[in-house]
Amino acid sequence: MNYKLDFTPVIDGLPSLLLGCLGTFLLAICGMLLAIVIGIGGVALRDSALKPARWLVIAFVELIRNTPFLVQIFFIYFALPLTGIRLDPTPTAIIALGINGGAYAIEIIRGGVQSIPKGQMEAGLALGLHKAQVFRLIILKPALRAIYPSLTSQFVLLTLTTSIASAISAYELTSVSQRIESESFRSFEVYFTVTVFYFVISWLMMRIFAQFSARYFKYPVK
Template identity: 40%
Template sequence: MQTALQFGPILIHLDLLLRGLEKTIQLAALSILFGTAIGVLGAVGRSFGPRLVSWVIAAYVELIRNTPLLIQLYFVFFSLPLFGFKLSSNTAAVVALSIHLGAYATEILRAGIEAIPEGQIEAAKSLGLSRYRIIRHVVLVPAARAVYPSLSAQFILQIMGTSIVGAIAAEELTAVANNLVMQTFRSFEVYIIIAIIYFVLVQVASLLFAGIGKLVFRWKV
């Protein structure tokens, strides 16, 4: 028996989908911002910090990269309250996503830092530049330029990774879609629409990140 597709019952809830999309964009933007900051600090600390600091950062990176994001999300939301840190679902989602991205961004940026020629750093030292200026201008900027395509690809994965935070009742796009499926019983139509929305979102984000790369680094990424 064939069943005709019916998008009407879904489209009347378009306002809910748009609110879910807005929440997805907010979660992605905040976690990318904080995750990148963690990545920069982690990469610098692991490359230039004391050995103990480097070991701690390495342990953090390995722990996060070798455990599922969903488990990390559950730990932040369900386990931290046991230690007195009770977070809302949205805040827990941002924290977990940021920590997750931070580990990957740390390794991506560290790879860029290690690619900087040692002679370039020695030349900066001979010119009398401070350690801060060497790290910022001689190391971080060229490293970020070199790895920006990989970093922006990780940002795209971060956007799609927001789709699991509905597991802790964060009202992002996929969570709204699941609720609509239960209300309308039109699962096929709902997920077609959601797939289209995610596709458009990722395409727009890709163009945005490419534009940011050209603007910031003045080169074609």
């Protein structure tokens, strides 16, 4: 094997790669926020008295969890324009990430909610609180504390899933690396560097989550 390593194209493209990392962070954070909203709203509807709402949430979770993310993002980007809904690559990626992460968040958060003793809910209602207030003030925070490790692990996975957004040319790390590789043909050097970048991004996300948990949930930082 006579292959000689040459990281010059990677060094020349470093500013673009760093901007790609920023794009990955932004996609991940926006996707996570949307996933949390969908997760909390989905849990509230899943346990509501309205049967159609419950069945709708169940169908949504089963559909998203049993179809590939690539198909989901292609559907939003290529199929929805046929109905008159056209989105740019970045909003498409954020919506797809939020929907995908939200389906998993619903089940994770619901598991945490079900772990709260019913006596606490009944005590809240006895104090004159509405069901929404009981959910927000009594159930949600202890439930989030219980499922925080699982939820953050899912969000780290969601961060890595942003790489699939390169399939629709959303501006993130993988799409930038593909452009540099196609111009330089230095596949090993480019994708080795990108692997290191993704590792660092995942590590940073885990450290951020650990600091957040230490501050708000009193988990020790490891």
